[in-house]
Amino acid sequence: MAEKLESVVKLMENIAPSYLAENWDNVGLQIGNAHKDIHRILVALEVTEAIIDEAISKNVDMIVCHHPLIFKPLKKIRIDDPIGNMVYRLIKNDITLFCAHTNLDIAHGGTNDVLAQILNIMDTKPLRVMNQEKYFKLVVYVPRTHVENVRDAICRAGAGHIGNYSHCTFQTEGKGTFKPLEGTNPFIGTKGEIEKVAECRLESIVPKEKLNGVIKKMVEVHPYEEVAYDLFTLKNDIHSYGLGRVGNLIKPIKLSAFCQEIKSKLAMNVIRIIGDTQKSIQRVGLCTGSGAEFIYDAYKLGCDCYITGDVKYHDAQYAASLGIAVIDAGHFETEHLVCRPLFEKLKELIMEKNYHMEVFLASNNMNPFQTI
Template identity: 50%
Template sequence: MSTKVDEIINIIENLAPLRYAYQWDNVGLQIGSRSDEVQRILIALEVTDEVLEEAVKNNVDMIISHHPLIFSPLKKIIKEDLKGKLLYKAIRNNISVYSTHTNMDIAPNGLNDYVANLLGLKDMEVLDVTEKSTYYKLAVFTPVGHEEKVAEAICSAGAGHIGNYSNCTFRVNGTGTFLPLEGTNPFIGAQGQGEKVEEIKIETIVPQGNLKSVVKAMLKVHPYEEVAYDIYPLENEGPVLGIGRMGYLPHAVSIADLANKIKDIFNIEHIKIAGDLKAHINKVAIINGSGAEYIKLAMHRGCQCVITGDVKYHDAQDAISQGMNVIDMGHYHSEKVFPKLLIDYLSKKVEEKDLNVEIIQSSVDINPFQLI
């Protein structure tokens, strides 16, 4: 059975829903159709001409990137333009392009968490909170024998997640009664005849952002013509969402030793440091990509060092003047683990769903800088 782009998108957005992204960002499907078939996926940090050529040579049907291929609004698409050349090439070769950017940074278990875990941070918190999740309880009544199909549909659409556990439901047996009136086409019984049916009530928890998609998925697979279900608002505190992570190192280390550890973990030849190399610290903040704007916030939240990329001269000077330490590992190096994160996640989900899809990592080095 063929796999559709839509199925891959749903898997990704269960981890990093589009609504998590900043308003200025441009995420989601950028080229192609959700109904297109996909057999081979290429994961890359960014879509360049070399990455696209790699996709063509490997008969790739879909590219998933961190940086959006289309970011600013396009007023024209010309073959000779750099962006136009890429768009033409992807379309001619029937390659779908999907980007998951700040939504993947912000997502719990997304890129910010992935990098923080590589450094072994403990007691992690979100640095800059953008929202706190609201939860609902969904209860749906299904005839015996259809409960597994309905439960799988709602959990695949984003329900049933509690901490690091997925597919969490509670089920109880009971008896449903109904009388099909004129104009109905009942799944069980006949018009004008009262019915009693053995049913199973499925209860689960749903984040507000997934509620519409979960209900849609439920209605699509439920056998009843009119589905009986309830939605209750909950006061349970959901995960806090936001950009950046802060936490404690396993033990206090000097800035110099921490920088060397980062070099080893991320395979970086050189790294920039602003601050006191001998200062011993234990609480740090990590912001993937360009995070200089969060240095002051990190300082106010008790962090002793910020690890990020793209720190400008005056940002570094301001940090030093306030006794703050900064490690600039570079934009590219702070995000280059994105393909590994997504391949690990997608491969597991594809195997669980028994989808016939091959996932490969781009071998193109897109780092624009060279050290001599």
């Protein structure tokens, strides 16, 4: 059976949750119908005429890309306007368009993490925290006989995940007491008599967005008519989301050598830099795409060097006056690298779900700049 577009949207929500996108952004489904069957998907950096040609030749019915095609509200769709013509061609060829932009920059494993990984920048944290994930401590009292069932159910629903560990819980044994009153139908005990039961206090952490699902599952598998549980708000900084990354190189390297490494890894002929080429670099900030506005954030976080794209003249003057080295590694060069991991992740999730869909990696992503 064919799968609908909404199933792909759910997978993309897994990869780059839309709530992470900046307010000014325009992400998600841009063209198409949520109930349409999807068979073939093309992953690209952005929609261009060449990408639409490729989508048509590969007979895809959906494009997933990073840069939104529709950014400002369109007043008209005219084929003598570049954006209008692309919108027109996508609709005419029944190609759905889905974009994950700043949400993919911010998401774990998104554009910024991909660049940090390629450049071997370790122990990364967001350069500017935008969203701190809220966690709760869930404590539930369960008769000993049902602890394993309840533990398994809440953990499958999203409780007890810390880093790469699942089923993280703690349990203590004790005695629970209760007296079933009129109108009850108790699992254990007799109406009007105080009952003492061997119970476990089972505790675990739950991220806010999984809380309702976890409680629903817990109540479903718990044998009691009235489930006793407590919820505590946690202050732990377990997952924070934000733009850019800051981290460290394994060992210090001269700025000139670091630039050579970036040129080779990002396949660049030339690279523009601000700063002393003999400067020693170890702590590095980065923001893929257009991130000159975060130069000061990188400086404040003690970065020796900051990598981004689209650095303008006055940004460069500002960086020079702060004394932080800045590498303009290009908007395209810092971002197009996300396409392959995005393609692989989407393919993996589609296989896990057994959806009958094929995913293709675009071969026509093109940098509009060239150096001569």
